[in-house]
Amino acid sequence: MRQPRTAGTYLRRLIVVGYLFLLVIWPVALVVHKTFEGGLDNLQTALSDPVVTDALQLTVVVALWAVAINTVFGVGISLLLVRYEFRGRGVLSALIDLPLSVSPVVVGLALLLAYGGNNGTFGPALEDAGLQIAFATPGIVMATAFVSLPLVIREIVPVLHEIGTEQEQAATSLGAGPWQTFWRITLPSIKWALVYGVVLSLARALGEFGAVKIVSGNVAQQTQTATLVVEQKYQDFEQGSAYATSFLLALIAVAALVVVTILRPKDDLDGD
Amino acid sequence: MGIEIRGVNKNFGDFVALQDIDLSIPSGQLTALLGPSGGGKSTLLRIIAGLESADSGTIEIEGLDATGLPAQKRNVGFVFQHYAAFKHMTVEKNVAFGLEIRKKPKDEVKRRVAELLRLVHLEQFSHRLPAQLSGGQRQRMALARALAIEPSVLLLDEPFGALDAKVRKELREWLRRLHDEVHVTTVFVTHDQEEALEVADSLVVINEGRIEQIGTPDDLYDRPASEFVLSFLGPVTRLGDSLIRPHDIDFTRYEHAATTSGRITRWTRVGFEIRLEVTPDDTLHPDPVQVIVTRTEATALQLHEGAQVWLRPRAGAEAVVS
Amino acid sequence: MTVDAPSLAPGAARRRRARSSGGTSLTRSSGLGLGVALTWFSLLVLIPLSLVVIQSIDGGWETFRQTLTNPQTAAALRLTVTQALIVTAINVVMGTLIAWVLVRDDFPGKRVLEVVIDIPFALPTIVAGLVLLSLYGPDSPLGVNVANTERSVFLALLFVTLPFVVRTVQPVLMELDRDVEEAAASLGAGRFTTLRRIILPSLAPAITAGAALSFARGISEYGSLVLLSGNLPLKTEVASVRILTYIENGNDAAAASVATILLLVALAAIVLLQVISSWVARRG
Numbered sequence: 001m002r003q004p005r006t007a008g009t010y011l012r013r014l015i016v017v018g019y020l021f022l023l024v025i026w027p028v029a030l031v032v033h034k035t036f037e038g039g040l041d042n043l044q045t046a047l048s049d050p051v052v053t054d055a056l057q058l059t060v061v062v063a064l065w066a067v068a069i070n071t072v073f074g075v076g077i078s079l080l081l082v083r084y085e086f087r088g089r090g091v092l093s094a095l096i097d098l099p100l101s102v103s104p105v106v107v108g109l110a111l112l113l114a115y116g117g118n119n120g121t122f123g124p125a126l127e128d129a130g131l132q133i134a135f136a137t138p139g140i141v142m143a144t145a146f147v148s149l150p151l152v153i154r155e156i157v158p159v160l161h162e163i164g165t166e167q168e169q170a171a172t173s174l175g176a177g178p179w180q181t182f183w184r185i186t187l188p189s190i191k192w193a194l195v196y197g198v199v200l201s202l203a204r205a206l207g208e209f210g211a212v213k214i215v216s217g218n219v220a221q222q223t224q225t226a227t228l229v230v231e232q233k234y235q236d237f238e239q240g241s242a243y244a245t246s247f248l249l250a251l252i253a254v255a256a257l258v259v260v261t262i263l264r265p266k267d268d269l270d271g272d
Numbered sequence: 273m274g275i276e277i278r279g280v281n282k283n284f285g286d287f288v289a290l291q292d293i294d295l296s297i298p299s300g301q302l303t304a305l306l307g308p309s310g311g312g313k314s315t316l317l318r319i320i321a322g323l324e325s326a327d328s329g330t331i332e333i334e335g336l337d338a339t340g341l342p343a344q345k346r347n348v349g350f351v352f353q354h355y356a357a358f359k360h361m362t363v364e365k366n367v368a369f370g371l372e373i374r375k376k377p378k379d380e381v382k383r384r385v386a387e388l389l390r391l392v393h394l395e396q397f398s399h400r401l402p403a404q405l406s407g408g409q410r411q412r413m414a415l416a417r418a419l420a421i422e423p424s425v426l427l428l429d430e431p432f433g434a435l436d437a438k439v440r441k442e443l444r445e446w447l448r449r450l451h452d453e454v455h456v457t458t459v460f461v462t463h464d465q466e467e468a469l470e471v472a473d474s475l476v477v478i479n480e481g482r483i484e485q486i487g488t489p490d491d492l493y494d495r496p497a498s499e500f501v502l503s504f505l506g507p508v509t510r511l512g513d514s515l516i517r518p519h520d521i522d523f524t525r526y527e528h529a530a531t532t533s534g535r536i537t538r539w540t541r542v543g544f545e546i547r548l549e550v551t552p553d554d555t556l557h558p559d560p561v562q563v564i565v566t567r568t569e570a571t572a573l574q575l576h577e578g579a580q581v582w583l584r585p586r587a588g589a590e591a592v593v594s
Numbered sequence: 595m596t597v598d599a600p601s602l603a604p605g606a607a608r609r610r611r612a613r614s615s616g617g618t619s620l621t622r623s624s625g626l627g628l629g630v631a632l633t634w635f636s637l638l639v640l641i642p643l644s645l646v647v648i649q650s651i652d653g654g655w656e657t658f659r660q661t662l663t664n665p666q667t668a669a670a671l672r673l674t675v676t677q678a679l680i681v682t683a684i685n686v687v688m689g690t691l692i693a694w695v696l697v698r699d700d701f702p703g704k705r706v707l708e709v710v711i712d713i714p715f716a717l718p719t720i721v722a723g724l725v726l727l728s729l730y731g732p733d734s735p736l737g738v739n740v741a742n743t744e745r746s747v748f749l750a751l752l753f754v755t756l757p758f759v760v761r762t763v764q765p766v767l768m769e770l771d772r773d774v775e776e777a778a779a780s781l782g783a784g785r786f787t788t789l790r791r792i793i794l795p796s797l798a799p800a801i802t803a804g805a806a807l808s809f810a811r812g813i814s815e816y817g818s819l820v821l822l823s824g825n826l827p828l829k830t831e832v833a834s835v836r837i838l839t840y841i842e843n844g845n846d847a848a849a850a851s852v853a854t855i856l857l858l859v860a861l862a863a864i865v866l867l868q869v870i871s872s873w874v875a876r877r878g
Contacts, residue, residue, distance in 0.1 A: 020711075023756065073635075101807070176369075210816035210838075231821065246725075250718070
């Protein structure tokens with residue numbers, strides 16, 4: 001049932017649409033417009049520039065690693081937090097959200113202090129063992145995994161609470177072992193929440209800037225990711241390339257989001 | 273044989289859920305665990321299934337010591353109050369689940385599933401999702417799913433508790449008939465005494481973590497071992513020094529020995545029944561006595577509100593002196 | 595006196611269920627899983643963040659004090675916190691209003707708005723800066739140029755924190771029982787009274803939670819400001835940029851001091867969130 005429409009309904013609608021139009025829709029549309037101002041020239045220039053393509057490649061590799069790690073870690077820790085009882089569970093569940101509120105710059109600093117090659121706490125020892133983390137791909141993956149860590153968990157945990165344990169218990173009573181119960185019952189039940197969490201992580205991972213800027217060293221064609229290229233190109237007055245790279249990054253993120261919003265069933269969990 | 277429970281204790285923190293439970297449930301029968309909510313009967317059922325572990329004591333299922341066995345190895349069928357339907361699977365897939373886990377050949381699974389769906393009258397719904405079924409249908413599906421694994425015992429936890437009154441009544445008659453056909457040892461938990469009396473071969477009354485009484489429905493109704501059992505199995509009223517069922521009270525128009533005199537102070541008609549309150553003249557027992565008579569009896573005795581009457585227990589009625 | 599079947603005590607049943615579904619204790623394999631997860635979480639998050647705090651204390655109280663009283667740093671912290679607060683206040687109003695329209699109103703294109711809400715979250719922050727620059731920069735078609743002013747900080751924070759309040763309020767608003775509003779109306783409450791006495795109190799925890807998230811995000815923002823604000827010392831430089839400058843100058847202790855302040859504020863926001871959610875849980 002909906003309330004009858006009054007002048008207030010239209011006023012609220014107008015304010016909301018106007019606000020979103022000015023804050024998000026118009027500016028985004030302008031970037032898309034600027035990207036294609038000269039037809040496909042900007043995109044072609046950007047994509048034929050090895051600095052841009054190498055960076056895009058690195059970004060994709062890093063994002064995939066970070067998302068894969070976060071997915072496995074996220075599903076595991078969500079199950080532990082919801083289904084098990086152990087000391088410190090409440091504290092852990094609060095700390096899990098910490099990365100969302102930490103400034104990317106602080107993340108970069110923290111990782112440098114721990115894994116920096118010269119003066120990090122573990123960095124020198126690890127480098128002696130042949131593992132370079134800071135100013136190399138592992139460091140970029142860690143920075144990216146850090147900032148997107150809670151996203152999968154935040155999506156799954158409420159769904160795990162919601163579905164309860166009865167279906168899992170039923171599966172157990174029917175003879176299913178823990179792995180069978182997980183693959184056949186739990187995972188299908190949290191499927192859409194997981195997909196949504198993964199897409200959010202992917203978007204965040206593709207777009208990470210501050211933390212990566214500090215940890216990567218920002219060396220073109222080596223440790224420079226796509227977002228760092230955008231900054232550099234813009235400051236080097238190659239705005240066409242900056243817009244084109246931005247457009248590509250935004251396209252992947254927004255497209256993934258739109259696809260999931262459309263695919264995800266409206267009423268995923270229907271009550272009894 | 274059947275289920276042997278010896279010395280089972282269970283606490284949740286400082287809450288005693290079960291205390292020194294010893295119980296033998298005979299093979300092939302339909303047994304009801306009856307008692308108020310929170311009395312421990314569901315916990316006992318879950319301990320039998322292995323979904324909960326006892327703090328101490330042993331469980332034997334059909335001669336097999338199951339105490340340390342995980343739930344998935346006990347081969348029990350469990351039916352949950354809220355169905356626990358696998359929401360992402362069709363009815364057919366739900367029923368086939370246990371068989372697929374046991375890696376039965378495909379055609380055998382198919383045959384068994386078809387057979388069971390016929391048994392629970394869901395043949396035409398085999399390709400639906402649980403969300404497209406009514407509550408009663410979902411519970412029948414859950415029952416078929418539990419029966420599919422040919423369990424040594426079938427356990428039902430308040431199986432009809434989430435259904436509305438009419439469906440509940442239908443389903444319990446149907447469960448009784450089904451049990452007469454399948455004959456698997458069945459234990460079901462309920463807090464509804466009418467359901468237990470109607471369906472079960474034997475009843476186990478559980479309250480506050482202890483067994484109050486075990487027996488057939490007739491035993492329990494006619495020879496309750498305690499005030500609790502008497503009052504839990506139906507309405508009770510106090511007549512003089514004893515507790516008695518309101519429909520086990522006779523009226524006389526004249527004074528006799530061993531009768532209680534009083535005046536009808538309330539008159540409520542419910543269908544064929546008339547529920548009366550009689551306020552005794554005896555100042556030692558001033559609480560009103562509840563009496564139930566049929567409409568024809570009331571007419572024959574010319575009862576009306578305000579009439580002076582004499583009450584006594586009916587011949588053959590059971591009363592517990594307290 | 596009739597003794598009916600002993601009254602069913604739903605409270606007791608709920609207590610029992612709460613106990614039994616609270617979770618099982620750890621088995622050997624789940625214990626191992628917890629160990630692995632905690633190790634990774636410590637290596638990635640806890641140890642590095644602790645090192646930041648240790649580094650800031652390591653330099654002694656004096657470094658801490660000097661860093662914070664440095665006029666440039668103090669100005670940056672002040673700007674960051676002020677702008678984050680203003681933006682959070684606006685989000686509380688606009689976010690709730692947007693959530694309301696998305697839940698209670700229905701019009702063509704509503705689903706598009708759903709996606710629009712998520713764009714600031716999905717967009718790389720550096721791109722967010724670029725996006726805002728296109729409409730509110732030197733080439734603005736509106737003739738509004740906020741680049742390199744305090745307004746640019748405000749605008750960037752407003753953009754990146756847009757989803758938080760909307761996304762926390764929306765689900766609560768969906769769950770909100772219409773019956774209660776109708777009951778209030780039937781008792782003679784006007785629409786404004788219903789809003790103030792019935793709806794807003796139920797939404798308050800969600801709004802607060804969204805506000806805390808939005809504030810935490812606001813004070814930590816960096817990427818979207820890089821191109822937009824110009825990072826002018828004493829004018830548009832925010833705390834994150836200050837930290838970066840310290841890092842680039844090799845002054846880790848000073849960087850850690852500012853970072854610790856940001857961490858503490860973030861932690862406070864999280865504690866607030868936790869308190870709110872447990873309060874909501876208690877109220878049922």
